Amino acid sequence: MDAETSNREYPPKGDRAAAGLPGASARAEHRLREAGIDPDRLSIFHLGLPPGTLRPPYPRWARRMALGIALWGALYFGDLAGLALPRWAVAAGALAAGLLLLQSACEAFVVGTQRLAARLEWDHYVAGTVSEILSTIPELAAIGFLIPVSPAAAFTLALITIYLNTLVFSLYSYFLPKDTRGKYLMPRPITEAGAQLLTAGAAMGLILGLVMLSLSVNGHAKAAFAPADLAIVAAVLLGVFGVYVYKLLEEYAREETAVREALDLSETEVARRRDLAYRGVGRGTLPVIGWLLLVGVVGAFLGGERVAAFAEVAMTDFRFNPLLTALILAGFAGMSEYVILWQAHRKGEYGIALANAFGGITQVMFLVLPLTLLAIAIYQGWVGHPALPLDFGLSNTFLLLFLFPTFFVLLELLEEDHTLGLLDTTIMTAIVALLLLVLVTYGTSSGTASGGGG
Numbered sequence: 001m002d003a004e005t006s007n008r009e010y011p012p013k014g015d016r017a018a019a020g021l022p023g024a025s026a027r028a029e030h031r032l033r034e035a036g037i038d039p040d041r042l043s044i045f046h047l048g049l050p051p052g053t054l055r056p057p058y059p060r061w062a063r064r065m066a067l068g069i070a071l072w073g074a075l076y077f078g079d080l081a082g083l084a085l086p087r088w089a090v091a092a093g094a095l096a097a098g099l100l101l102l103q104s105a106c107e108a109f110v111v112g113t114q115r116l117a118a119r120l121e122w123d124h125y126v127a128g129t130v131s132e133i134l135s136t137i138p139e140l141a142a143i144g145f146l147i148p149v150s151p152a153a154a155f156t157l158a159l160i161t162i163y164l165n166t167l168v169f170s171l172y173s174y175f176l177p178k179d180t181r182g183k184y185l186m187p188r189p190i191t192e193a194g195a196q197l198l199t200a201g202a203a204m205g206l207i208l209g210l211v212m213l214s215l216s217v218n219g220h221a222k223a224a225f226a227p228a229d230l231a232i233v234a235a236v237l238l239g240v241f242g243v244y245v246y247k248l249l250e251e252y253a254r255e256e257t258a259v260r261e262a263l264d265l266s267e268t269e270v271a272r273r274r275d276l277a278y279r280g281v282g283r284g285t286l287p288v289i290g291w292l293l294l295v296g297v298v299g300a301f302l303g304g305e306r307v308a309a310f311a312e313v314a315m316t317d318f319r320f321n322p323l324l325t326a327l328i329l330a331g332f333a334g335m336s337e338y339v340i341l342w343q344a345h346r347k348g349e350y351g352i353a354l355a356n357a358f359g360g361i362t363q364v365m366f367l368v369l370p371l372t373l374l375a376i377a378i379y380q381g382w383v384g385h386p387a388l389p390l391d392f393g394l395s396n397t398f399l400l401l402f403l404f405p406t407f408f409v410l411l412e413l414l415e416e417d418h419t420l421g422l423l424d425t426t427i428m429t430a431i432v433a434l435l436l437l438v439l440v441t442y443g444t445s446s447g448t449a450s451g452g453g454g
Contacts, residue, residue: 016263017273020044028263035262042259043252044124044273045352047114048280061107065299068100072302075309091313098306099332102138105299109134112292115284124277125252129245132359136368137296141304142329143372149312151376151388152396156326158364158372159399163432164330165360166406168338170428172357176350193248194358198407200240201365205403208233212392212400224389230377234370241366322387323395323439361410365403394442402435 016028020042029039075093078085085093110131117127139161146154215222260270284292307329314320314328345353380388390396409428 015276017265017269018276019259019263019273021046021276032259032262035258037255037258037262043255044277045128045355046276046280047118047124047127047278048111048282059107059111061104061111064100065104065108065295068097068104068299069302071097072101072306075306087313087317091310091318094306094310094313095328095332098142098303098310101299101303101306102142105138105141105296105303106135108292108296108299109137112289112296114278114281115292116289118278118281118283119286119289121271121274123253123256123274125256126249127278128355129249129252132355132363133245133367134296136363138300138303139364139368140371141300142307143304143368144375145304145308146311146329147372147375147379148383148385149308150315150322150325151379151385151390153311153315153322153326153329154372155376155390156323156395156399157329158369159403160326160330161368162361162364162403163406163435165357165364166410167429167432168341169357169361170410170425172341172345172353174422174425175345176354193244193251194362195411196247197240197244197362197366198411201362202404202407202411204233204237205400205407209397209401209404212397216392216397224391226389227377227381230373230380230390234374234377237366237370237373241363241370244362244366327436395439398435398438398442402431405431406435 016025018024019028019032020039021044024039032039071093075090075097079090113131113134114127117124117130122130143154143157146157214220259265260273263269265273311325311329314325315322320328341353341356376388376390379385406428409424409431412424
Protein backbone atom coordinates (compact mmCIF):
# COMPACT_ATOMS: atom_id res chain seq x y z
CA MET A 1 0.00 0.00 0.00
CA ASP A 2 1.23 3.53 -0.77
CA ALA A 3 2.63 5.24 2.34
CA GLU A 4 0.49 8.29 1.72
CA THR A 5 -2.63 6.16 1.40
CA SER A 6 -1.85 3.97 4.40
CA ASN A 7 -1.36 7.02 6.63
CA ARG A 8 -4.65 8.57 5.57
CA GLU A 9 -7.42 8.51 8.16
CA TYR A 10 -10.27 6.16 7.36
CA PRO A 11 -13.82 6.96 8.46
CA PRO A 12 -14.54 6.03 12.05
CA LYS A 13 -17.84 4.45 12.89
CA GLY A 14 -20.63 7.00 12.80
CA ASP A 15 -18.88 9.52 10.53
CA ARG A 16 -21.66 11.58 8.96
CA ALA A 17 -19.35 12.94 6.25
CA ALA A 18 -19.28 9.38 4.90
CA ALA A 19 -23.01 9.39 4.08
CA GLY A 20 -23.60 6.81 1.38
CA LEU A 21 -20.29 5.06 2.16
CA PRO A 22 -19.55 2.28 4.67
CA GLY A 23 -19.06 3.79 8.12
CA ALA A 24 -21.70 6.47 7.77
CA SER A 25 -23.68 7.46 10.84
CA ALA A 26 -27.09 5.77 11.10
CA ARG A 27 -28.42 9.03 12.49
CA ALA A 28 -27.10 10.93 9.48
CA GLU A 29 -28.72 8.47 7.08
CA HIS A 30 -31.99 8.88 8.97
CA ARG A 31 -31.74 12.64 8.45
CA LEU A 32 -31.18 12.07 4.74
CA ARG A 33 -34.28 9.91 4.49
CA GLU A 34 -36.30 12.59 6.29
CA ALA A 35 -35.08 15.04 3.62
CA GLY A 36 -36.27 12.67 0.88
CA ILE A 37 -32.79 11.33 0.02
CA ASP A 38 -32.21 7.58 -0.11
CA PRO A 39 -28.62 7.02 1.13
CA ASP A 40 -28.54 3.62 -0.56
CA ARG A 41 -28.98 5.31 -3.95
CA LEU A 42 -26.30 7.98 -3.60
CA SER A 43 -23.73 8.00 -6.38
CA ILE A 44 -20.70 8.41 -4.14
CA PHE A 45 -18.29 5.46 -4.01
CA HIS A 46 -14.67 4.71 -3.24
CA LEU A 47 -12.30 5.26 -6.15
CA GLY A 48 -9.12 3.25 -6.57
CA LEU A 49 -8.18 0.15 -4.60
CA PRO A 50 -10.10 -0.65 -1.42
CA PRO A 51 -8.35 -0.07 1.93
CA GLY A 52 -6.11 -2.91 3.03
CA THR A 53 -5.39 -4.09 -0.50
CA LEU A 54 -1.76 -5.03 -1.03
CA ARG A 55 -0.11 -2.77 -3.58
CA PRO A 56 2.87 -4.51 -5.20
CA PRO A 57 5.74 -2.40 -6.55
CA TYR A 58 4.45 -3.07 -10.06
CA PRO A 59 0.65 -3.31 -10.38
CA ARG A 60 -0.94 -6.08 -12.39
CA TRP A 61 -1.84 -3.81 -15.28
CA ALA A 62 1.82 -2.74 -15.58
CA ARG A 63 2.94 -6.37 -15.73
CA ARG A 64 0.32 -7.06 -18.40
CA MET A 65 1.54 -4.00 -20.29
CA ALA A 66 5.15 -5.27 -20.15
CA LEU A 67 4.05 -8.70 -21.38
CA GLY A 68 2.04 -7.13 -24.20
CA ILE A 69 4.96 -4.94 -25.28
CA ALA A 70 7.30 -7.95 -25.22
CA LEU A 71 4.89 -9.97 -27.36
CA TRP A 72 4.36 -7.00 -29.70
CA GLY A 73 8.11 -6.59 -30.13
CA ALA A 74 8.62 -10.31 -30.82
CA LEU A 75 5.94 -10.31 -33.52
CA TYR A 76 6.83 -6.97 -35.07
CA PHE A 77 10.58 -7.43 -35.27
CA GLY A 78 10.19 -11.10 -36.16
CA ASP A 79 8.16 -10.02 -39.17
CA LEU A 80 10.81 -7.45 -40.14
CA ALA A 81 13.47 -10.16 -39.89
CA GLY A 82 11.49 -12.42 -42.19
CA LEU A 83 10.71 -15.03 -39.53
CA ALA A 84 8.16 -17.41 -41.04
CA LEU A 85 5.46 -18.35 -38.54
CA PRO A 86 2.21 -20.21 -39.24
CA ARG A 87 -0.51 -17.69 -40.04
CA TRP A 88 -2.67 -18.97 -37.20
CA ALA A 89 0.19 -18.28 -34.78
CA VAL A 90 0.58 -14.76 -36.18
CA ALA A 91 -3.16 -14.10 -35.78
CA ALA A 92 -3.31 -15.53 -32.25
CA GLY A 93 -0.19 -13.66 -31.17
CA ALA A 94 -1.43 -10.36 -32.61
CA LEU A 95 -4.82 -10.77 -30.89
CA ALA A 96 -3.22 -11.63 -27.54
CA ALA A 97 -0.73 -8.75 -27.71
CA GLY A 98 -3.40 -6.28 -28.80
CA LEU A 99 -5.82 -7.21 -26.04
CA LEU A 100 -3.12 -7.16 -23.34
CA LEU A 101 -1.99 -3.71 -24.43
CA LEU A 102 -5.48 -2.26 -24.83
CA GLN A 103 -6.69 -3.55 -21.46
CA SER A 104 -3.63 -2.34 -19.57
CA ALA A 105 -3.76 1.02 -21.38
CA CYS A 106 -7.36 1.43 -20.23
CA GLU A 107 -6.32 0.84 -16.60
CA ALA A 108 -3.38 3.24 -16.96
CA PHE A 109 -5.76 5.99 -18.10
CA VAL A 110 -8.14 5.30 -15.20
CA VAL A 111 -5.36 5.25 -12.57
CA GLY A 112 -3.73 8.37 -13.98
CA THR A 113 -7.02 10.26 -14.12
CA GLN A 114 -7.98 9.30 -10.58
CA ARG A 115 -4.58 10.39 -9.23
CA LEU A 116 -4.86 13.69 -11.08
CA ALA A 117 -8.39 14.21 -9.74
CA ALA A 118 -7.27 13.43 -6.19
CA ARG A 119 -4.36 15.84 -6.48
CA LEU A 120 -6.52 18.64 -7.91
CA GLU A 121 -9.36 17.82 -5.49
CA TRP A 122 -12.04 17.26 -8.08
CA ASP A 123 -15.39 16.04 -6.84
CA HIS A 124 -15.68 12.27 -7.06
CA TYR A 125 -18.41 12.34 -9.72
CA VAL A 126 -16.29 14.52 -12.01
CA ALA A 127 -13.36 12.13 -11.60
CA GLY A 128 -15.55 9.12 -12.32
CA THR A 129 -17.04 10.68 -15.45
CA VAL A 130 -13.67 11.80 -16.85
CA SER A 131 -12.15 8.38 -16.12
CA GLU A 132 -14.94 6.60 -17.99
CA ILE A 133 -14.56 8.87 -21.01
CA LEU A 134 -10.76 8.49 -21.15
CA SER A 135 -11.08 4.73 -20.77
CA THR A 136 -12.60 4.63 -24.28
CA ILE A 137 -9.33 5.87 -25.86
CA PRO A 138 -7.86 2.33 -26.28
CA GLU A 139 -11.05 1.17 -27.97
CA LEU A 140 -11.00 4.19 -30.27
CA ALA A 141 -7.36 3.49 -31.10
CA ALA A 142 -8.20 -0.09 -32.05
CA ILE A 143 -11.07 1.08 -34.28
CA GLY A 144 -8.84 3.75 -35.83
CA PHE A 145 -6.27 1.14 -36.88
CA LEU A 146 -9.04 -1.22 -38.02
CA ILE A 147 -10.66 1.25 -40.44
CA PRO A 148 -7.89 1.05 -43.09
CA VAL A 149 -8.13 -2.76 -42.93
CA SER A 150 -11.93 -2.97 -43.02
CA PRO A 151 -14.29 -0.02 -42.43
CA ALA A 152 -17.20 -2.48 -42.24
CA ALA A 153 -15.50 -4.40 -39.43
CA ALA A 154 -14.85 -1.17 -37.52
CA PHE A 155 -18.49 -0.10 -37.89
CA THR A 156 -19.73 -3.54 -36.86
CA LEU A 157 -17.35 -3.70 -33.91
CA ALA A 158 -18.70 -0.48 -32.41
CA LEU A 159 -22.32 -1.62 -32.71
CA ILE A 160 -21.79 -5.24 -31.64
CA THR A 161 -20.03 -3.96 -28.51
CA ILE A 162 -23.22 -2.09 -27.56
CA TYR A 163 -25.27 -5.29 -27.68
CA LEU A 164 -22.73 -7.36 -25.77
CA ASN A 165 -22.45 -4.69 -23.06
CA THR A 166 -26.24 -4.50 -22.86
CA LEU A 167 -26.41 -8.25 -22.37
CA VAL A 168 -23.73 -8.09 -19.65
CA PHE A 169 -25.59 -5.26 -17.89
CA SER A 170 -28.86 -7.18 -17.90
CA LEU A 171 -27.27 -10.42 -16.70
CA TYR A 172 -25.30 -8.64 -13.98
CA SER A 173 -28.24 -6.62 -12.68
CA TYR A 174 -30.20 -9.82 -12.16
CA PHE A 175 -27.62 -11.02 -9.62
CA LEU A 176 -27.54 -7.81 -7.57
CA PRO A 177 -28.79 -8.11 -3.97
CA LYS A 178 -32.52 -7.42 -3.78
CA ASP A 179 -34.69 -5.75 -1.17
CA THR A 180 -37.84 -7.23 0.36
CA ARG A 181 -39.73 -6.47 -2.85
CA GLY A 182 -37.16 -8.29 -4.95
CA LYS A 183 -35.71 -5.09 -6.38
CA TYR A 184 -32.35 -3.34 -6.35
CA LEU A 185 -32.70 0.42 -6.72
CA MET A 186 -30.21 2.13 -9.00
CA PRO A 187 -28.58 5.54 -8.46
CA ARG A 188 -30.85 8.35 -9.62
CA PRO A 189 -28.44 9.84 -12.20
CA ILE A 190 -28.57 6.52 -14.07
CA THR A 191 -32.33 6.18 -13.88
CA GLU A 192 -32.96 9.77 -14.97
CA ALA A 193 -30.31 11.01 -17.41
CA GLY A 194 -29.50 7.43 -18.42
CA ALA A 195 -33.11 6.66 -19.27
CA GLN A 196 -33.31 9.74 -21.48
CA LEU A 197 -30.16 8.67 -23.29
CA LEU A 198 -31.60 5.23 -23.96
CA THR A 199 -34.72 6.86 -25.42
CA ALA A 200 -32.55 8.88 -27.80
CA GLY A 201 -30.50 5.83 -28.79
CA ALA A 202 -33.59 3.73 -29.47
CA ALA A 203 -35.19 6.44 -31.59
CA MET A 204 -32.06 7.16 -33.61
CA GLY A 205 -31.40 3.50 -34.29
CA LEU A 206 -34.98 3.02 -35.42
CA ILE A 207 -34.95 6.10 -37.68
CA LEU A 208 -31.67 5.22 -39.36
CA GLY A 209 -32.63 1.56 -39.77
CA LEU A 210 -36.04 2.38 -41.27
CA VAL A 211 -34.54 4.91 -43.69
CA MET A 212 -31.93 2.40 -44.84
CA LEU A 213 -34.56 -0.34 -45.18
CA SER A 214 -36.98 1.90 -47.10
CA LEU A 215 -34.36 3.09 -49.56
CA SER A 216 -33.16 -0.47 -50.18
CA VAL A 217 -36.65 -1.94 -50.67
CA ASN A 218 -37.77 0.83 -53.04
CA GLY A 219 -34.66 0.58 -55.20
CA HIS A 220 -33.61 4.15 -54.50
CA ALA A 221 -30.45 5.40 -56.17
CA LYS A 222 -28.94 6.10 -52.77
CA ALA A 223 -27.80 2.74 -51.41
CA ALA A 224 -24.91 3.70 -49.12
CA PHE A 225 -23.67 6.31 -46.68
CA ALA A 226 -21.91 9.34 -48.08
CA PRO A 227 -19.23 11.06 -45.96
CA ALA A 228 -21.65 13.90 -45.24
CA ASP A 229 -24.26 11.40 -44.00
CA LEU A 230 -21.81 9.84 -41.56
CA ALA A 231 -20.57 13.23 -40.39
CA ILE A 232 -24.11 14.51 -39.71
CA VAL A 233 -25.10 11.38 -37.76
CA ALA A 234 -21.83 11.60 -35.78
CA ALA A 235 -22.40 15.27 -34.97
CA VAL A 236 -25.94 14.57 -33.72
CA LEU A 237 -24.80 11.69 -31.50
CA LEU A 238 -21.87 13.67 -30.09
CA GLY A 239 -24.16 16.62 -29.41
CA VAL A 240 -26.50 14.39 -27.42
CA PHE A 241 -23.54 12.94 -25.52
CA GLY A 242 -22.25 16.41 -24.64
CA VAL A 243 -25.61 17.45 -23.21
CA TYR A 244 -25.86 14.10 -21.38
CA VAL A 245 -22.49 14.60 -19.67
CA TYR A 246 -23.50 18.11 -18.64
CA LYS A 247 -26.83 16.91 -17.27
CA LEU A 248 -25.19 13.96 -15.51
CA LEU A 249 -22.65 16.17 -13.76
CA GLU A 250 -25.37 18.65 -12.89
CA GLU A 251 -27.49 15.92 -11.30
CA TYR A 252 -24.50 14.53 -9.41
CA ALA A 253 -23.71 18.04 -8.13
CA ARG A 254 -27.33 18.67 -7.14
CA GLU A 255 -27.39 15.36 -5.28
CA GLU A 256 -24.21 16.19 -3.36
CA THR A 257 -25.49 19.70 -2.55
CA ALA A 258 -28.72 18.23 -1.17
CA VAL A 259 -26.73 15.83 1.02
CA ARG A 260 -24.51 18.59 2.38
CA GLU A 261 -27.48 20.82 3.14
CA ALA A 262 -29.50 18.03 4.76
CA LEU A 263 -26.59 17.10 7.03
CA ASP A 264 -25.44 20.70 7.49
CA LEU A 265 -21.85 19.71 6.73
CA SER A 266 -19.11 22.22 7.46
CA GLU A 267 -16.41 23.08 4.93
CA THR A 268 -14.04 20.76 6.78
CA GLU A 269 -16.55 17.91 6.58
CA VAL A 270 -17.16 18.59 2.89
CA ALA A 271 -13.42 18.37 2.25
CA ARG A 272 -13.26 15.20 4.32
CA ARG A 273 -16.15 13.70 2.35
CA ARG A 274 -14.26 14.38 -0.87
CA ASP A 275 -11.11 12.84 0.59
CA LEU A 276 -12.99 9.71 1.66
CA ALA A 277 -13.95 9.05 -1.96
CA TYR A 278 -10.24 9.05 -2.86
CA ARG A 279 -9.03 7.04 0.12
CA GLY A 280 -7.97 4.16 -2.14
CA VAL A 281 -6.14 6.44 -4.60
CA GLY A 282 -2.44 7.12 -4.13
CA ARG A 283 -1.54 10.78 -4.63
CA GLY A 284 1.21 10.90 -7.20
CA THR A 285 3.37 13.75 -8.43
CA LEU A 286 2.48 15.45 -11.69
CA PRO A 287 5.41 13.79 -13.55
CA VAL A 288 4.18 10.36 -12.37
CA ILE A 289 0.63 11.17 -13.45
CA GLY A 290 1.89 12.40 -16.81
CA TRP A 291 3.90 9.20 -17.19
CA LEU A 292 0.80 7.08 -16.49
CA LEU A 293 -1.21 8.91 -19.14
CA LEU A 294 1.68 8.64 -21.61
CA VAL A 295 1.91 4.89 -20.97
CA GLY A 296 -1.81 4.68 -21.69
CA VAL A 297 -1.37 6.46 -25.02
CA VAL A 298 1.55 4.21 -26.04
CA GLY A 299 -0.34 1.07 -25.00
CA ALA A 300 -3.44 2.15 -26.92
CA PHE A 301 -1.37 2.89 -30.04
CA LEU A 302 0.55 -0.40 -30.00
CA GLY A 303 -2.53 -2.42 -29.03
CA GLY A 304 -4.61 -0.89 -31.81
CA GLU A 305 -1.89 -1.71 -34.35
CA ARG A 306 -1.85 -5.37 -33.24
CA VAL A 307 -5.64 -5.69 -33.31
CA ALA A 308 -5.63 -4.37 -36.88
CA ALA A 309 -2.90 -6.89 -37.74
CA PHE A 310 -5.10 -9.70 -36.40
CA ALA A 311 -8.08 -8.47 -38.43
CA GLU A 312 -5.99 -8.31 -41.60
CA VAL A 313 -4.74 -11.88 -41.18
CA ALA A 314 -8.22 -13.14 -40.26
CA MET A 315 -9.88 -11.62 -43.33
CA THR A 316 -7.04 -12.16 -45.81
CA ASP A 317 -5.72 -15.61 -44.89
CA PHE A 318 -8.72 -17.20 -43.17
CA ARG A 319 -11.41 -15.46 -45.25
CA PHE A 320 -13.35 -14.24 -42.22
CA ASN A 321 -15.96 -11.66 -43.18
CA PRO A 322 -16.04 -8.30 -41.35
CA LEU A 323 -19.01 -9.42 -39.22
CA LEU A 324 -17.26 -12.51 -37.83
CA THR A 325 -14.03 -10.57 -37.27
CA ALA A 326 -15.90 -7.87 -35.34
CA LEU A 327 -17.70 -10.49 -33.24
CA ILE A 328 -14.38 -12.07 -32.24
CA LEU A 329 -12.81 -8.72 -31.38
CA ALA A 330 -15.85 -7.51 -29.42
CA GLY A 331 -16.04 -10.71 -27.40
CA PHE A 332 -12.37 -10.77 -26.44
CA ALA A 333 -11.97 -7.01 -26.00
CA GLY A 334 -14.74 -6.83 -23.41
CA MET A 335 -13.23 -9.41 -21.09
CA SER A 336 -11.21 -6.91 -19.04
CA GLU A 337 -14.33 -4.80 -18.39
CA TYR A 338 -16.26 -7.89 -17.32
CA VAL A 339 -13.47 -8.88 -14.93
CA ILE A 340 -13.46 -5.39 -13.39
CA LEU A 341 -17.23 -5.58 -13.01
CA TRP A 342 -17.03 -8.94 -11.24
CA GLN A 343 -14.23 -7.78 -8.95
CA ALA A 344 -16.22 -4.68 -7.95
CA HIS A 345 -19.27 -6.84 -7.29
CA ARG A 346 -17.33 -9.22 -5.05
CA LYS A 347 -16.11 -6.25 -2.98
CA GLY A 348 -19.69 -5.02 -2.59
CA GLU A 349 -18.98 -1.92 -4.69
CA TYR A 350 -22.22 -2.18 -6.64
CA GLY A 351 -22.21 1.50 -7.63
CA ILE A 352 -18.87 1.14 -9.42
CA ALA A 353 -19.98 -2.08 -11.09
CA LEU A 354 -23.25 -0.56 -12.29
CA ALA A 355 -21.53 2.61 -13.53
CA ASN A 356 -19.05 0.56 -15.56
CA ALA A 357 -21.73 -1.72 -16.97
CA PHE A 358 -24.11 1.10 -17.91
CA GLY A 359 -21.29 3.31 -19.19
CA GLY A 360 -20.29 0.47 -21.51
CA ILE A 361 -23.65 0.98 -23.25
CA THR A 362 -24.07 4.74 -23.32
CA GLN A 363 -20.46 5.69 -24.04
CA VAL A 364 -20.09 3.26 -26.92
CA MET A 365 -23.39 4.40 -28.44
CA PHE A 366 -22.88 8.15 -28.10
CA LEU A 367 -19.09 8.52 -28.06
CA VAL A 368 -17.31 5.55 -29.64
CA LEU A 369 -19.84 5.00 -32.44
CA PRO A 370 -20.02 8.65 -33.65
CA LEU A 371 -16.23 9.01 -33.54
CA THR A 372 -16.05 5.79 -35.58
CA LEU A 373 -18.50 7.21 -38.12
CA LEU A 374 -16.56 10.46 -38.26
CA ALA A 375 -13.27 8.61 -38.84
CA ILE A 376 -14.86 6.53 -41.62
CA ALA A 377 -16.26 9.69 -43.20
CA ILE A 378 -12.82 11.34 -43.20
CA TYR A 379 -11.18 8.19 -44.55
CA GLN A 380 -13.84 7.82 -47.24
CA GLY A 381 -13.64 11.45 -48.32
CA TRP A 382 -9.86 11.93 -48.25
CA VAL A 383 -8.20 8.53 -48.62
CA GLY A 384 -10.66 6.07 -50.09
CA HIS A 385 -11.06 2.34 -49.62
CA PRO A 386 -12.34 -0.41 -51.96
CA ALA A 387 -14.90 -1.48 -49.32
CA LEU A 388 -16.36 2.02 -48.99
CA PRO A 389 -18.98 3.41 -48.88
CA LEU A 390 -20.84 1.50 -46.16
CA ASP A 391 -23.91 0.13 -47.88
CA PHE A 392 -27.49 -0.27 -46.71
CA GLY A 393 -27.13 -4.04 -46.60
CA LEU A 394 -28.88 -6.41 -44.22
CA SER A 395 -26.09 -6.51 -41.64
CA ASN A 396 -25.83 -2.73 -41.24
CA THR A 397 -29.62 -2.33 -41.25
CA PHE A 398 -30.15 -5.05 -38.64
CA LEU A 399 -27.43 -3.62 -36.39
CA LEU A 400 -29.18 -0.24 -36.27
CA LEU A 401 -32.80 -1.46 -36.19
CA PHE A 402 -32.24 -3.79 -33.25
CA LEU A 403 -31.14 -0.86 -31.11
CA PHE A 404 -34.81 0.03 -30.66
CA PRO A 405 -36.06 -3.18 -28.97
CA THR A 406 -32.80 -3.53 -27.02
CA PHE A 407 -32.89 -0.04 -25.54
CA PHE A 408 -36.67 -0.19 -25.10
CA VAL A 409 -36.34 -3.13 -22.68
CA LEU A 410 -33.67 -1.30 -20.69
CA LEU A 411 -35.79 1.86 -20.68
CA GLU A 412 -38.72 -0.02 -19.18
CA LEU A 413 -36.35 -1.29 -16.52
CA LEU A 414 -34.97 2.12 -15.57
CA GLU A 415 -38.39 3.77 -15.48
CA GLU A 416 -39.22 1.54 -12.51
CA ASP A 417 -35.87 2.37 -10.87
CA HIS A 418 -34.82 -1.23 -10.36
CA THR A 419 -32.76 -3.93 -11.97
CA LEU A 420 -33.95 -6.74 -14.20
CA GLY A 421 -35.90 -9.68 -12.92
CA LEU A 422 -35.79 -13.17 -14.35
CA LEU A 423 -38.26 -12.40 -17.14
CA ASP A 424 -36.52 -9.11 -18.05
CA THR A 425 -33.15 -10.83 -18.26
CA THR A 426 -34.60 -13.64 -20.35
CA ILE A 427 -36.16 -11.15 -22.79
CA MET A 428 -32.92 -9.18 -23.12
CA THR A 429 -30.90 -12.33 -23.70
CA ALA A 430 -33.40 -13.47 -26.33
CA ILE A 431 -33.20 -10.13 -28.16
CA VAL A 432 -29.39 -10.16 -28.36
CA ALA A 433 -29.33 -13.88 -29.28
CA LEU A 434 -31.90 -13.26 -32.02
CA LEU A 435 -29.85 -10.38 -33.39
CA LEU A 436 -26.71 -12.51 -33.57
CA LEU A 437 -28.65 -15.38 -35.15
CA VAL A 438 -30.14 -13.10 -37.80
CA LEU A 439 -26.74 -11.55 -38.54
CA VAL A 440 -24.97 -14.88 -38.82
CA THR A 441 -27.75 -16.41 -40.92
CA TYR A 442 -28.71 -13.57 -43.23
CA GLY A 443 -26.09 -10.89 -42.75
CA THR A 444 -23.77 -10.34 -45.66
CA SER A 445 -20.25 -9.00 -45.82
CA SER A 446 -21.42 -5.42 -45.83
CA GLY A 447 -19.33 -2.46 -46.64
CA THR A 448 -18.76 -3.37 -50.27
CA ALA A 449 -18.78 -0.54 -52.68
CA SER A 450 -22.27 -0.36 -54.03
CA GLY A 451 -22.44 3.05 -55.51
CA GLY A 452 -25.02 5.60 -54.74
CA GLY A 453 -23.03 6.88 -51.79
CA GLY A 454 -23.62 10.48 -52.71
